[in-house]
Amino acid sequence: xxxxxxxETIPDIAVADRPSSAFLTERHRHAIDALNSAYARSRPLAxxxxxxxxxxxxxxxxxxxxxxxDVAVIRVKQPCAGATEFMRGVITAIGFQPKDxxxxxxxxxxxxxxxxxxxxxRRTVICVERTxxxxxxxxxxxxxxxxxxxxxxxGLLVVVSGQSGLKxxxxxxxxxxxxxxxxxxxxxxxxxxxxxxxxIRQRLETIAGAGIDELFQYRAIAxxxxxxxxxxxxxxxxxxxxxxLAEEEGVDLVTPELVERAHERIAANAERVxxxxxxxxx
Numbered sequence: 001x002x003x004x005x006x007x008e009t010i011p012d013i014a015v016a017d018r019p020s021s022a023f024l025t026e027r028h029r030h031a032i033d034a035l036n037s038a039y040a041r042s043r044p045l046a047x048x049x050x051x052x053x054x055x056x057x058x059x060x061x062x063x064x065x066x067x068x069x070d071v072a073v074i075r076v077k078q079p080c081a082g083a084t085e086f087m088r089g090v091i092t093a094i095g096f097q098p099k100d101x102x103x104x105x106x107x108x109x110x111x112x113x114x115x116x117x118x119x120x121x122r123r124t125v126i127c128v129e130r131t132x133x134x135x136x137x138x139x140x141x142x143x144x145x146x147x148x149x150x151x152x153x154x155g156l157l158v159v160v161s162g163q164s165g166l167k168x169x170x171x172x173x174x175x176x177x178x179x180x181x182x183x184x185x186x187x188x189x190x191x192x193x194x195x196x197x198x199x200i201r202q203r204l205e206t207i208a209g210a211g212i213d214e215l216f217q218y219r220a221i222a223x224x225x226x227x228x229x230x231x232x233x234x235x236x237x238x239x240x241x242x243x244x245l246a247e248e249e250g251v252d253l254v255t256p257e258l259v260e261r262a263h264e265r266i267a268a269n270a271e272r273v274x275x276x277x278x279x280x281x282x
Contacts, residue, residue, distance in 0.1 A: 025195050027188070028059055034186045035063040039125070039157055044149035045181045047170070048161040050188025052232040053130065056161045059188065060127050063159075072117060072124040079133035083141040086134070090126065114154040123155040132165035136173065143174040150181060190230025197221050199232065200239055215243065216254045223256040227263045241266050 031048065038046035050056055057077075064073050074093040080086040087106035088098040094113055098106060117124050128134070128142065142158060149156045160166070160175065160182075170179045191199060200221065201212040212221075220242070228234035241262040242254045251258070 025191065028055060031059045031186045031188055032062050034184075035059070035159065036066075038159075038183070039123070042153070042155070043157060043181065043183065044146050045178060046157065046159045047166075047179065047182040047185045048159060048188065049163070049166050049185055051163050051190065051229070052188060053163065054233045054236065055188050056129060056163075060129065060159065060161060064125065064127065067125070070122045072113075072122065074124070074126045076126070076128045077130075079130055080135060080138050082135050083137040086138045086141055114156060118154045121155075123157070125157045125159065127159040127161065129161045131160045131162040131175075132169050133162075139169065140174040143178050146178045146181060150178075191225065191232065191235060192230070193222060193225050196225040196228075196230065196235055199235060200224070203236075203239075215246075215252075217256065219256045220254045220259050223259040227259065237266060238263060 035046055035048070048056060048059065064075065067073060072094055074090050076086065076089055080089065084103045084106065087103060087110065091098045091106050091109055096109055114124060126145070142160065145156065146158050162169070169175055197212065200216070204210045204212055204215065224235055224238050228238050238259065242259050245258055245262045245265065246254050
């Protein structure tokens, strides 16, 4: 397989849709188990923290994939600009059409839905991703939902997920008053060297049928780990960029020096992107 044929397929490394296609380390599997435990113990809140958006998505998707249709699943993947936008997304996820409903009306509909779920012995799970990027009023709405579950159980679990900035959110602001209800925080740690190699190897073989030793020097893998800080998102992006650069330069094997140049090009491209320009593309 040529470098050109290969680099046309490698971007799929970062956007696999099914849990079975994801590479999960043992620590990520422990995170899934911890979410299952929070659900089984009827906790109102679970906290999932890690620098990788990709890994968090995989873990949440894997966790949610085990539920049957009696469990109402609401997944808020993108940051919301306010409580009304957030509640519209929640109401839409459970099958209602919010149209021009006010925030009070949206909240009333959701309260009735939770009462229906409880009366039928059914559970509801809300997963909020990239929580640190949500509006302050959204965080306050999450606080209200979590506190209402503590006071009057509706069988609701709120999974709050985010990157390193979430730690600051949990120490101050609305969520700081309820964070203790989650118990122990679930932390997604960075890849080790062996995990980085396995992550890349599995993706190459699954997506393109190519072996890692055919395309990467071993020291190049170590360089990807170092420059990407073990964060799966960065590892995937740097792998893609290294392969693209290898194709442009007509070389067959990715070296540490080439990885370094790929990293510099990613940084340069990021500097040229205006602030906030990626918000609509997420």
